[in-house]
Amino acid sequence: MFNGLLFFPITPYLDDGEVDLDELAAHIGRGVDAGAGGVFVACGTGEFSALEPGEYGEVVRAAVAAIGGRVPVYAGAGGPVRTARRFSDLAAAAGADGVLLLPPYLTEASGPGLVAYVREATREDLPAIVYNRANARFDERSAVAVAQLPQVIGFKDGAGDLDLMSRIVRAVRDEVDHNSFLFFNGMPTAEVTQRAYRAIGVPLYSSAAFAFAPRIALGYYDALEAGDLATLEALERSFYHPLARLRARGAGYAVSLIKAGVELAGHPSGGVRPPLTEVAPEHREELARILAAGLDALPDTVAADPMTTGR
Numbered sequence: 001m002f003n004g005l006l007f008f009p010i011t012p013y014l015d016d017g018e019v020d021l022d023e024l025a026a027h028i029g030r031g032v033d034a035g036a037g038g039v040f041v042a043c044g045t046g047e048f049s050a051l052e053p054g055e056y057g058e059v060v061r062a063a064v065a066a067i068g069g070r071v072p073v074y075a076g077a078g079g080p081v082r083t084a085r086r087f088s089d090l091a092a093a094a095g096a097d098g099v100l101l102l103p104p105y106l107t108e109a110s111g112p113g114l115v116a117y118v119r120e121a122t123r124e125d126l127p128a129i130v131y132n133r134a135n136a137r138f139d140e141r142s143a144v145a146v147a148q149l150p151q152v153i154g155f156k157d158g159a160g161d162l163d164l165m166s167r168i169v170r171a172v173r174d175e176v177d178h179n180s181f182l183f184f185n186g187m188p189t190a191e192v193t194q195r196a197y198r199a200i201g202v203p204l205y206s207s208a209a210f211a212f213a214p215r216i217a218l219g220y221y222d223a224l225e226a227g228d229l230a231t232l233e234a235l236e237r238s239f240y241h242p243l244a245r246l247r248a249r250g251a252g253y254a255v256s257l258i259k260a261g262v263e264l265a266g267h268p269s270g271g272v273r274p275p276l277t278e279v280a281p282e283h284r285e286e287l288a289r290i291l292a293a294g295l296d297a298l299p300d301t302v303a304a305d306p307m308t309t310g311r
């Protein structure tokens with residue numbers, strides 16, 4: 001179903017702060033043209049937490065129209081359980097192929113509580129991927145229980161506990177399924193950890209970097225598929241590791257830096273909504289240097305990229 005690198009688009013804003021639906025459609029169209037294998041709209045990178053339901057419906061509808069059935073489109077859903085269900089309903093009405101279920105807010109949760117949350121926040125007729133992150137932390141038992149829900153087709157990890165994740169993969173494969181259940185690496189700057197996730201049976205990953213550096217992200221993806229260690233190491237050294245270090249220098253930079261990167265690539269982003277803050281000018285300059293170094297490290301065989309500024 002998902003074949004290739006997974007694209008997490010930003011949500012661009014106009015100067016007055018409203019969602020820029022035309023630019024969103026253009027951003028998504030460029031990503032799909034460049035080779036994305038699936039689009040996850042209004043998720044973490046797309047500032048789900050900053051969108052109200054009316055905007056959310058328009059964003060998902062615009063994404064579905066821009067994609068035109070070329071690859072699957074999933075939409076974020078989450079927050080209070082009834083609100084999450086409402087977002088699931090809006091995603092279904094807007095034509096999304098499924099939802100990525102993000103954590104509930106401002107509460108701790110037990111395994112059984114999380115299983116009930118997933119059941120009530122999603123629709124039986126709309127595929128859902130469960131995001132293990134923040135306060136939504138599953139263990140082997142609760143992961144197996146959600147994997148048994150008919151609508152849950154995948155489990156995405158953003159917690160980074162590889163010991164636990166390898167046990168979850170094994171338990172779900174042994175007790176529920178087999179081969180078709182999907183596992184995703186959803187760590188911030190997921191490329192940095194993807195070699196390790198792949199080794200424990202998690203072949204799919206989300207790439208926020210793809211939104212502003214598609215040529216680098218696809219170069220890394222192709223090198224992973226081909227087992228090209230020299231390219232993987234060159235791109236980690238020049239781009240992904242410096243990007244992860246820069247990401248750690250500002251709260252919320254996992255999203256703010258991506259929007260700054262989209263601007264560096266020559267496209268408007270409209271900045272971020274609170275509580276996210278803009279990238280500091282010196283960090284923007286550093287991001288430009290990192291982007292240039294990553295592009296320079298690409299093997300000559302990688303095709304010219306339609307999304308960047310002609311480098």
Ligand SMILES: O=C([O-])C(=O)C[C@H](O)[C@@H](O)C(=O)[O-]
Binds near residue numbers: 188190254
């Ligand atoms: O909801 C999201 O934006 C994510 O899943 C996180 C990113 O795509 C993450 O994997 C990354 O930063 O590469």
